[in-house]
Every structure is written in C-alpha cells, then in structure tokens.
Amino acid sequence: MGIFDKIWNWIDKKGHISDIPLKAMPDYTLNITYWIGGLLAAAFFYQALTGMVLMLYYLPGQDSAYKSTEYIMNSVPFGNLLLTSHQYMAYAMIFLVFVHFFRNYFIGAYKKGRELTWIVGVLMSVVVILMGFTGYFLPYTEISVDATDVGIGMAKVIPFIGSFLAGLISGNGTISSEFSRILDFHVLILPAILLLLLGVHMYLYEKNEAAPPLDLNHKVVNKRRIKWFPVFFAYSLAIGFLLYGVVIILSAIFPLTLPPEAGSGIPIIPMPEWYLAPYYKIVDFDPISTNVIYLMLLIVIFLIIIPFLDRKESRDPRDRPFFTAIGITLMQYLILYTAWAYIQPGVEVQPIIWAPISFGIPIYNIIFAMILYKKYRRGVKIE
Numbered sequence: 400m401g402i403f404d405k406i407w408n409w410i411d412k413k414g415h416i417s418d419i420p421l422k423a424m425p426d427y428t429l430n431i432t433y434w435i436g437g438l439l440a441a442a443f444f445y446q447a448l449t450g451m452v453l454m455l456y457y458l459p460g461q462d463s464a465y466k467s468t469e470y471i472m473n474s475v476p477f478g479n480l481l482l483t484s485h486q487y488m489a490y491a492m493i494f495l496v497f498v499h500f501f502r503n504y505f506i507g508a509y510k511k512g513r514e515l516t517w518i519v520g521v522l523m524s525v526v527v528i529l530m531g532f533t534g535y536f537l538p539y540t541e542i543s544v545d546a547t548d549v550g551i552g553m554a555k556v557i558p559f560i561g562s563f564l565a566g567l568i569s570g571n572g573t574i575s576s577e578f579s580r581i582l583d584f585h586v587l588i589l590p591a592i593l594l595l596l597l598g599v600h601m602y603l604y605e606k607n608e609a610a611p612p613l614d615l616n617h618k619v620v621n622k623r624r625i626k627w628f629p630v631f632f633a634y635s636l637a638i639g640f641l642l643y644g645v646v647i648i649l650s651a652i653f654p655l656t657l658p659p660e661a662g663s664g665i666p667i668i669p670m671p672e673w674y675l676a677p678y679y680k681i682v683d684f685d686p687i688s689t690n691v692i693y694l695m696l697l698i699v700i701f702l703i704i705i706p707f708l709d710r711k712e713s714r715d716p717r718d719r720p721f722f723t724a725i726g727i728t729l730m731q732y733l734i735l736y737t738a739w740a741y742i743q744p745g746v747e748v749q750p751i752i753w754a755p756i757s758f759g760i761p762i763y764n765i766i767f768a769m770i771l772y773k774k775y776r777r778g779v780k781i782e
C-alpha cells in the first residue's frame with residue numbers, strides 16, 4: 400500500500416468518509432444537464448467565500464460605502480478581481496438558475512414525487528434574485544440606489560404584507576438603517592435561508608433520485624450505478640473549477656468600473672440589473688399602475704402550483720403541449736422584454752403596441768403546440 404493510500408485510509412477511517420450517505424448514482428447522471436444544480440451550489444460557495452473577504456474592507460454607510468468600494472477596487476491587492484468576480488459569479492448564478500429552472504420545467508422534473516423539490520427550488524430562485532437585488536445597493540452608486548428605491552416602492556404595494564416588507568428593508572427610514580438592514584439581508588439572512596433551503600433541496604433529491612432521461616426505461620438504467628466517490632466527486636470538482644476559471648478569466652479581462660456615487664447629481668436613467676430588466680420594461684407599459692408587482696406574484700404562484708396543474712403522467716414535453724407552450728412563452732418574454740428594456744429604457748409603450756405582442760405570443764405558441772401535438776399523436780398511433 401502506497402503512502403497516499405495509507406493517508407487516505409486513515410482520513411477515511413477517522414472521518415467516516417465512506418459512511419457519508421451519498422448514494423451511488425445512476426450512470427445517466429454523469430451528464431452536464433444533471434449538474435446545473437451542482438454548478439449553482441459551487442457558485443453559492445464562491446459567493447460566500449469572496450463575500451467574506453469583501454466584508455473585511457467594505458464599510459456600509461452614506462459616507463463610507465462608495466469610498467470603501469473604490470478602495471477595494473483601486474488599492475486592495477487583487478481587489479478589483481475579487482469584486483468583479485463576486486459580481487460576475489452573481490450573474491452566473493442567476494443565469495444558471497434560469498437554465499436549471501427551464502431544464503427541469505421542460506423535462507417535467509416536478510412530477511412523480513419531486514413536487515416539493517420543485518417548490519423549494521422556486522423559493523430558492525426568489526432568494527437568489529433578492530440576494531442580487533440587495534447586493535446592487537451596497538456600493539451606493541446613483542444608479543443602484545435609484546433602482547433599489549424603485550424596488551422598495553414596488554414592494555409596498557404587495558397586498559397585506561407590502562408595507563411590512565418595505566419596512567423590513569428600509570428600517571426606520573434613515574439611510575443608515577436602510578444600509579444596515581440591506582447589508583444584514585445580503586450577507587446573513589438571505590444566505591442562511593438559501594443554505595437551509597439547499598439542505599432540504601438536496602435531501603429531497605437524494606431521496607427521490609434524479610429524474611431519469613425521457614427516452615430510457617427507468618428500471619433498465621437504474622441497474623447501472625456509479626459510486627459517488629470518487630467518480631461523481633471528481634466530476635463535481637472538475638466542473639466547479641471550470642466555472643470558477645471562466646468567471647475569474649472574464650473578470651480579469653473585463654474589470655468593473657464604478658458608476659457615479661449616489662447624490663452626485665449626474666443625470667442617469669434608473670436601470671436595474673439585467674435579470675430585472677423585463678419587469679422594468681413592463682412598467683413602461685403602464686407607468687402609473689402597480690400591475691407589474693401583481694404579475695411577479697402571479698408568476699411565482701403559478702410556478703409553485705404547476706406540479707398540481709400538470710397532472711399527466713408522461714414527462715415528455717411532446718405529451719404536455721400546453722405546458723411546453725407556456726414554458727416557451729416565458730423564455731420568449733424574458734428575451735424580448737430584456738432586449739426591449741435595453742434598447743428603449745424608460746420609454747413608455749402604448750397598449751396598441753404591447754397588448755398584441757404580449758397576448759399574441761402565448762396564443763400563437765399554444766395553437767402551434769396543439770397542431771404539433773395532434774400530428775405527434777397520429778404518428779404514435781400509427782406506430
């Protein structure tokens with residue numbers, strides 16, 4: 400037995416590593432589409448690590464937040480890389496939430512016992528977006544403070560709990576209490592909630608096992624299993640470090656520059672981060688109304704109850720034309736309204752333009768999906 404084997408055996412024996420209840424997994428899970436969630440967990444870990452280092456230098460407060468952010472970027476060794484990669488990893492995390500969400504949506508991973516895994520996932524995506532939202536405020540730039548104020552104003556109109564929620568974030572109304580609340584949420588409360596939800600999410604995943612591929616017979620595939628250690632362990636490290644590498648390289652090539660400080664009086668068009676841009680455009684459809692907040696709530700409620708609406712046993716997207724069409728519609732809305740928000744930020748849109756587009760897309764998708772479904776069913780019957 401070599402020296403490394405001996406060391407490993409000692410660690411295994413004392414640390415009871417082999418007893419860790421990570422089940423051997425079906426071989427079909429050795430595929431990147433089953434690892435988007437793993438990448439998300441790796442991104443979360445990176446955020447926690449870099450966030451802790453940033454907290455050593457960051458000072459909340461009207462007079463210090465912007466200056467300490469400038470100090471991190473210009474004077475702390477590798478400070479710009481640290482801050483830029485923290486921000487880019489946040490973007491990667493939100494982007495991966497969308498990928499993981501749509502992947503699980505289209506393969507019907509919320510069916511057959513995985514309903515709660517899905518619901519916990521929806522709650523996690525809300526927490527991830529809130530982490531991005533609270534982080535945006537912290538450097539105290541003109542644009543980030545404006546966008547946060549718009550967000551707090553929108554939270555106020557949520558029925559029953561709106562003013563409570565807005566008060567939770569803005570505190571007693573002074574800027575220092577707003578800073579301390581937002582910082583607490585960003586570095587403590589939201590990460591703790593996310594960690595707790597991730598624990599539940601992973602426990603349920605372990606219990607229910609990964610949803611098998613659509614084109615394979617479950618019983619046949621499940622016979623071929625691979626031990627979690629070392630194969631899946633090495634695989635998760637490899638893809639995790641690949642993500643870190645890509646983000647760090649991009650951060651070095653495209654470092655952040657700090658926009659003007661809040662209160663500097665430089666005119667700006669208030670613009671949220673890209674993942675909130677679609678809602679920002681919808682505000683332009685009806686600027687005096689608060690419908691957008693109801694729309695957001697409706698989307699979250701729809702996503703939570705979807706496992707109870709889509710009752711067909713088959714997970715194949717071709718057997719669920721209505722839900723497939725709704726998923727495609729959501730993707731199209733996200734892309735279209737984001738692009739629109741960047742091309743015409745803050746430009747009001749008349750109902751004669753937005754109504755046919757917004758209602759036309761789902762109607763077209765549903766009709767098209769139904770036609771394809773009929774053809775597909777005819778083909779299945781002939782076979």
Ligand code: HEM
Nearest residue numbers: 433434435436437439440503508517520521523524609610
């Ligand atoms: C920070 C956010 C999230 C993290 C860290 C996370 C993590 C994970 C991990 C590690 C897995 C197992 C491997 C995989 O299938 O990729 C998983 C599976 C799953 N997640 Fe998430 N997830 C998050 C958000 C979401 C969201 C937004 C949804 C959907 C609304 C969701 C629904 C699911 C479902 C249904 C599964 C089971 C998939 C299967 O059986 O193949 N998760 N998640």
